Amino acid sequence: MPKVTLSSFPVSALFGVVKPSGPTSMSIVNDIQQLVARSRLFVDPEKLEKMKGKKLDRRRGKAGREAVKIGQGGTLDPLADGVLVIGVGKGTKKLNEFLNCVKEYQTTCLLGCETDSYDCEGARVRLAPWQHVTREKVEVALPQFTGEIIQVPPIFSALKMDGKPLYEYARKGIPLPRPIEGRKVTVHSLEIVKWLGRDHAFRWPEKQLSSEEKQALETALKSVQEDASINDEPEMASNSQIPTAFVLKMKVSGGTYVRSIVHDLAHSLGSAGHVVTLKRSRQGRFVLDPVEEDDQECVPWEVFEKALSDVGECDEDGWTEWEKNVMQRLNDV
Incomplete structure (x- = not known):
């Protein structure tokens, strides 16, 4: 994996997720929030300290909401699959751009x-x-x-x-x-x-x-x-x-x-x-199969699904597998 060159942590960001058919868009956001709220990639140390010891709970996202803002840029019906744009922190203020995009x-x-x-x-x-x-x-x-x-x-x-x-x-x-x-x-x-x-x-x-x-x-x-x-x-x-x-x-x-x-x-x-x-x-610029220079690849849902079951070990730099996947594909806001 190439070295991440983000200026500082935590970051505000936009990234795309490959939503599967079946779950609602809101349930996808809530699940991702459970991981994001416990990551130094998105949460400042003080708030991160408060999240320590709190177990992942996919049914309740209150603790995650207190740690960091998260939202999506255009709902997909449960039947639908494909690109779902996620905004974290100040990235949530950019989500309106994706409601009227192509x-x-x-x-x-x-x-x-x-x-x-x-x-x-x-x-x-x-x-x-x-x-x-x-x-x-x-x-x-x-x-x-x-x-x-x-x-x-x-x-x-x-x-x-x-x-x-x-x-x-x-x-x-x-x-x-x-x-x-x-x-x-x-x-x-x-x-x-x-x-x-x-x-x-x-x-x-x-x-x-x-x-x-x-x-x-x-x-x-x-x-x-x-x-x-x-x-x-x-x-x-x-x-x-x-x-x-x-x-x-x-x-x-x-x-x-x-x-x-x-x-x-x-x-x-x-x-x-x-x-x-x-x-x-x-x-917009988030796609399933990048073909143009500015196209942004999306993170497969399986990456988050696996982390929700077992977040896994950190690498030598302290990053888990799901965090590395997101860092490779996010837009720093």
Whole structure:
């Protein structure tokens, strides 16, 4: 390992973590905080002394919060994996820069089924034909979702309208006070990188909305769109068939909903669709696979996971393995 040339310790910093699919972004931050709060890399000696003897506790982060500030620069859904930017100390003040930066994603769309969350963790809302969709038809449709577009966020999102989250209107059947406001976003590039067809293991969610839940959702939608319908299309084929899937790669501005692009694209094809995989491969300068001179490689989550179980021995300079991994990849603020 090359010698670290950081000016002094402790440091404030930014670094990227490769988030796995499954845990929430906040749980990742809380776990990393347990390590950061006990490291001379980030904590001054006086506060570090107070942390001595306190065991790692991944369920409670209060002690860690008292020792050092930590945050993340753009939440990833539990389903998603990939780049999660972490800020420590004064680095937390730089995290806003990553909310509006250019981001790159890869996502798999599964046709034939629309869900309330627009992804596979939600419940079935509507089934629609998918057999007519070909790769050529998708490629023809992609340009209308490229460039500067107006995107309407999903009704099952945490965005608030008159102080109430949108998902609350949908779940309780409360009419929306007004249509969901579209937002201007930029899709710099959008392409198919793999046509899976039916050669995959993805299936529609088993969870379905009850008739009461469907009625509530339709009530909320019809308050702003009279012809809104969430009924299955009558010509829908048997559920036993394996539906078509394909993988999209996109480079987008901050604030873009990948799930909405997949949902709206499927609608434009006369079908329905939802996200079954989602990977963020770039967030600003932090990337999974560096290709440009200024690209910053991210720290694999396994490095932190291993340290949380056993922090390990220090080297001759007093650094543990996880600290060395972070020092190789951080930006000193």
